Amino acid sequence: MHRTLFGLALAACLVGCGGGDEVTYARADGTAGGETRSNQNAPPPEPMGAGVGVAAPVPTGAPGVAYPGRRGSGTSLEDPVLACGPMDSYVFVASEVQCPGGGNPLGGDPEAGQQARVGNVGANGSGHIIDLYRVPCPSGPLEVYVDLYGCPEWEARLRAFEGR
Known part of the structure; x- marks a missing residue:
């Protein structure tokens, strides 16, 4: 009797859960179907004052406002564009980067800039972790290679985090 009840309960669970032999195949678009379209490796903008003992700088990147110390070509790990934190990086990529034919398809949207982030490509000669974006x-x-620690405020946050 107990075996019969157990067997029925097990069968009901397997049917309700889709069974144990279900295989998920990639779809034609290269996904399994459960992924999100958002970039899961890009850090979200931090609230003001958050961090490791160093006050967050006032975010640059408001429309028409760029980090005044911006330099670098952005063409390599060793010559990244200097930005002032994640939000400034996102706004830079979405607003200031120009395609070879002109214009920027991201329309100045920081979220689109965030989504263009591929990930980090490791440290360069300055010891900063550099992010790679694809516009x-x-x-x-x-x-485009971007150093989000390119301003004194974010450099200080990095040093505080590293304990230096």
Whole structure:
């Protein structure tokens, strides 16, 4: 009797859960179907004053406002564009980067800039972790290297985090 009840309960669970032999195959678009479209490796903007003992800088990147110390070509790990924190990086990529034919398909949207972030590519000679972004230009993806620790405030946050 107990075996019969157990067997029925097990069968009901397997049917209700889709069974144990179900295989998920990638769809034609290269996904399994459960993924989100958002970039899960990009850090969200931090609230003001958050961090490791160093006050967060006033975010630059408001429309028409760029970090005044911006320099670098952004073409390599060793010559990244200097930004002032994640939000400034996102706004820079979405607003200031220009495709080879002109314009920026991200329309100044910081969230679109965040989504263009591929990930970090490791440290360069300065010891900063550098992020790689791919801007979807009409002529093909444009790779841009960005150092979000490129201003004194974020450099200090990095040093405080590292204990230096």
